[in-house]
Amino acid sequence: MKSFAHYVVYSVLNLQEGSRLADAVEFFIYDTIKIFFLLALIIFVISILRSYFPPERTKRILSHKKEFIGNILAAFLGVATPFCSCSAVPLFIGFVEAGIPIGVTFSFLIASPMVNEVAVVLLWGMFGWKIALLYIAAGLSIAIIGGIIIGKLKVEKWVEEYVFKIQSLQIQQDTARQQFRERLVSARAGTVDILKRVWLFVVIAIGIGGFIHGYVPQDFLARYAGADNPFAVPVAVAMGVPLYSNAAGVIPIVYALMEKGMSLGSVLAFMMAVTALSLPEMIILRKVLKLQLIGVFVGIMTMAIIAVGYLFNMIL
């Protein structure tokens, strides 16, 4: 792949050997191929794995679990279970109705947007697998701890009353077990769907990366937002909370910030604040949660994300 990028830059485009433009273009071509290959492969594998954990199954597993163990399981299942934010409310009601504690339900709801497969791939491709793993570990920890705290706060009074009164119709599940072949087909469709939605953001991210790689000095932001500035993390989170984007959309910004010398902890905190705390999702959740609980939720998440930011700045 490296030699292919090299060939395009110097033989097809005929750029001057060793020039900044040539460097930037070579970096762009190489990274684009590498990251799209990783994205397609990993999203495909994850889609197959996820097809074994439909939410109905997750609900069954969690309904027999106590708090703590339940929180840990819920966080992992939140990553494994596919759902979009428009399903947050029916999931919440379904879980509560099945007798799953509120805190455990929150662990599940937090983990899913927090640990995003596209973000994991991009972090892996651009910064290495250690950082990708750290991101997963941090997301799971926040989901587990956030859920435990919310559980301890006895927040049932801040859940809309009707949620506890819903009597489900006991409708028969007639979704047949999928054959492996069917899983493959739908995983391929899902992968194409995700790639269609994110490819432009990814190309922009790599483009910014390639450009900055060649031109902008590395320590541009380091003076203001490096690891030694104690305010970098809270400021990054404060900027990230009102912004909302999916993980792929925020990656170009993340990449630019990091290349210009912002510390990794601050950058990851910014990214988590953007993806995990979103106004649209709060508005959707308002249908089942009273404002006080939404406030508690946002507060706990913000604190947890700031803590993760500091932690990463300390160890890296």
Add this chain to the structure above:
Amino acid sequence: MEIKVLGPGCANCQTMEEMTKTAVQELGLSASVEKVTDIAEIARHGILTTPGLIVNGKIKHSGKPLPTLEKVKELIGSEV
């Protein structure tokens, strides 16, 4: 024959509704497709992830990725 498509109105739910209507037409059935958009009502039907498809009181599909048109025809056809 009673067919319900359940979803609050996101893009996937609309696609699902259109697909279901097309499927009914192509199968030559005279069933009406009811759209359920109220979130509490969706949850009451036992649907956890949207969009959901219920045919004759049985949950045939829920969530993403969406089934293909062929699959929808099969799901509805199995209840004829």
